[in-house]
Amino acid sequence: MALRPVIFWFRQDLRLSDNPALAAAARSGSPLMPVYILDDRAAGDWAAGGAGRWWLHHSLVSLAKDLEARGLTLALFRGDSLEILSALCNGIDAEAVFFTRAYDPPGVALETAVAGMLKRIDVAARRFGGALLFEPEAIKTKAGGPFQVFTPFHKACLGETVAPPAQSDLPLLPFRGAPGGEMLADWGLTPSKPDWSGDLAETWEPGETGASRRLEAFLSGELAAYPEARDRPGEAGTSRLSPHLHFGEISPRTIWQRTEMKAQSEGGGVAQAAQAFLREVVWREFSAHLLFHFPDLPEKPFKARFRGFPWAPEEAALKAWQRGRTGYPLVDAGMRELWRTGWMHNRVRMITASFLVKHLLIPWQEGERWFWDTLVDADLANNAASWQWVAGCGADAAPYFRIFNPVLQGRKFDPLGGYVRKWVPEIAGLPDRVLHSPWEATEGELSAAGLTLGRDYPLPIVDHGFARARALEKLEEIK
Numbered sequence: 001m002a003l004r005p006v007i008f009w010f011r012q013d014l015r016l017s018d019n020p021a022l023a024a025a026a027r028s029g030s031p032l033m034p035v036y037i038l039d040d041r042a043a044g045d046w047a048a049g050g051a052g053r054w055w056l057h058h059s060l061v062s063l064a065k066d067l068e069a070r071g072l073t074l075a076l077f078r079g080d081s082l083e084i085l086s087a088l089c090n091g092i093d094a095e096a097v098f099f100t101r102a103y104d105p106p107g108v109a110l111e112t113a114v115a116g117m118l119k120r121i122d123v124a125a126r127r128f129g130g131a132l133l134f135e136p137e138a139i140k141t142k143a144g145g146p147f148q149v150f151t152p153f154h155k156a157c158l159g160e161t162v163a164p165p166a167q168s169d170l171p172l173l174p175f176r177g178a179p180g181g182e183m184l185a186d187w188g189l190t191p192s193k194p195d196w197s198g199d200l201a202e203t204w205e206p207g208e209t210g211a212s213r214r215l216e217a218f219l220s221g222e223l224a225a226y227p228e229a230r231d232r233p234g235e236a237g238t239s240r241l242s243p244h245l246h247f248g249e250i251s252p253r254t255i256w257q258r259t260e261m262k263a264q265s266e267g268g269g270v271a272q273a274a275q276a277f278l279r280e281v282v283w284r285e286f287s288a289h290l291l292f293h294f295p296d297l298p299e300k301p302f303k304a305r306f307r308g309f310p311w312a313p314e315e316a317a318l319k320a321w322q323r324g325r326t327g328y329p330l331v332d333a334g335m336r337e338l339w340r341t342g343w344m345h346n347r348v349r350m351i352t353a354s355f356l357v358k359h360l361l362i363p364w365q366e367g368e369r370w371f372w373d374t375l376v377d378a379d380l381a382n383n384a385a386s387w388q389w390v391a392g393c394g395a396d397a398a399p400y401f402r403i404f405n406p407v408l409q410g411r412k413f414d415p416l417g418g419y420v421r422k423w424v425p426e427i428a429g430l431p432d433r434v435l436h437s438p439w440e441a442t443e444g445e446l447s448a449a450g451l452t453l454g455r456d457y458p459l460p461i462v463d464h465g466f467a468r469a470r471a472l473e474k475l476e477e478i479k
């Protein structure tokens, strides 16, 4: 007797390699119907933002192509996941739905509801890990609770063995006669008027092929200098794997295994660099662990005393920050890099975030929102945990009283000014000495650079010394 079909419900695991749920579906030997559902209602306040939607569109194109090459057609649907999955199960008489588990609150709520619905209609829910190195329940403190501090968490992870990637070349049997879905082009995930996505398309290659190309290029290129170069925004010193990881186009296990293989074959400095890189991958794991155990993380300060922080938000200051017109070149360069490419260097994320929260006294949630809409790697766990880290209110956060000086940070991490000159071209003609503090330029330097401050480029919207003292005063109020 022929086996009943199964549905493979793609979520944030848009890949065919090292996808344990897909490998299990393949092993079942049943004909397979691959499905993706765009369910903004279930994602609630955290439905993908503009840049994320652009990425999703291209990632789905890539996934559909890869499935096509394996003889399967990806069916696309929009709307209520429960209704759609239930109708599909009934329509094709499915035996099971296979999927990868999520760790963010909307994702967890959705899969719990789906599992309940499947139980009612007598269809098996087959849920698998795959988005993390370790399940968040598996890494525990000695007392059996969740970790709140990175270093012991990291140590605990290093004490575990990362499972090898799941088999990726199992035959996938297509289910013939599945109902056709919608057209991706009708979803309007990419911008039309105005189309701001030109630089994104030039910068990125969404999809599984792009992800593994990026990993391999990083391992044979940037990795060797990662520990030093990762802090210099003017250099391509990091992996840029974050959007690929967010959409599940590559698994952390594959990254782990390939990096360890590289470290073993090269040894020496490369092996050390590999450890530094994998430590960052564990930061991702830590963020997911925190969000899973503390689901309020995107909305509420982890440290309760910050709930009463006396913020003083001003709309004009927020706009200046968003548009990269604060008058602080490194902050502005970062905000413009973000707007144009959907990504920002980690060091500059820390500096721009600190500037918003501490110099402008705007709640970190406003910055988190803006990043959510503009980052191609916008990720609920990493974004929330990082904003709280910068704001000083998170688990294991940078202390609030550590306030980045954007001028000194610029001189230290962009000493030759390549990054600032790229993203803030109107001040490119200034000499290095004043590039990070244009207001200190002499009349002669300004006129040689063809620059009038306040007209071509803003004067600082707030004085650093004043802002620093004000932020510390506010901190005293909640001590």
Ligand SMILES: Cc1cc2nc3c(=O)[nH]c(=O)nc-3n(C[C@H](O)[C@H](O)[C@H](O)COP(=O)(O)OP(=O)(O)OC[C@H]3O[C@@H](n4cnc5c(N)ncnc54)[C@H](O)[C@@H]3O)c2cc1C
Pocket (backbone or CB within 6 Å): 230, 238, 239, 240, 241, 242, 243, 245, 246, 277, 280, 281, 282, 283, 284, 285, 287, 344, 345, 346, 347, 349, 350, 353, 371, 375, 377, 378, 379, 380, 382, 383, 384, 386, 387, 390
């Ligand atoms: C305010 C703020 C907001 C952020 N928002 C996001 C976000 O929405 N999505 C996101 O993926 N990262 C976020 N980060 C973390 C970090 O900046 C990015 O992960 C990193 O810049 C991505 O570039 P990369 O892939 O080249 O990193 P690499 O240095 O090559 O690191 C490899 C991988 O490790 C993970 N990683 C690196 N740094 C961190 C970190 N500090 N926290 C958690 N995981 C990390 C990422 O998955 C990354 O792809 C944020 C950081 C700050 C300060």
